[in-house]
Amino acid sequence: MLAELDVPHRLIPYNMLAGDHLKKEFRRINPNGKLPAIVDHAPQDGRGPFLVFESGAILLYLSEKHEDAFMPKGLRGRSLAQQWLMWQMAGFGPMHGQAHHFIRYAPEGQEYPVNRYRNEAIRLLNVLERRLEEAAYMAGDDYSIADMATWPWVRAVRAIQIDLESYTAIRRWYAEIEKRPGVQRGTEITNERNLASLRPELTEEAWSNLFGENMLKSGR
Secondary structure (H helix, E strand, C coil), X not given: CHHHHCCCXXXXXXXXXXXXXXXXXXXXXXXXXXXXXXXXXXXXXXXXXXXXXXXXXXXXXXXXXXXXXXXXXHHHHHHXXXXXXXXXXXXXXXXXXXXXXXXXXXXXXXXHHHHXXXXXXHHHHHHHHXXXXXXXXXXXXXXXXXXXXHHHHHHCHHHHCCCCCCCHHHHHHHHHHXXXXXXXXXXXXXXCHHHHCCCCCCCHHHHHHHCXXXXXXXXX
């Protein structure tokens, strides 16, 4: 979103394997201890830095601040963008995230959760396919924050053993978005090689920081 808006910003990398996201300094920005989060040093009300966490909230905040950027006009168009954004935040992202966890990170041999979340990831891709068969983008004729929120998860489906060959509408939509200069700039940011692999190798400490006791304790 920041790249699409072409606004000045500073990217601060956090090493999640080392537990940077669990430190008190970061939890002052995001009490939930997850990435991403932003600090707006020039909010419209002029009252000092404003902290925003949760991807959907960040997209909505930046859109509103920048004159409803990437938000369809009119009540129906705005509602469609918000509906599909909420669909992504409540379903598509979390279910794909769980599929990634059990297929890529959890100990192997857990057949039920792998099937459960991979099947749900496929079901939600089918929902997206049907939507994109009837509209150019998720909220209608124009690219919106709903597409921004969903596209990165579609980009990652290879890692959870899903082939997009049969998803004609999704592949058309994906290719159109991939051409956007802002998307190309945004996707230049990469994870370290280990996290980008299909089956990352985690130390006991890294596992604890991502999924285990250290993550649990950080919420207390």
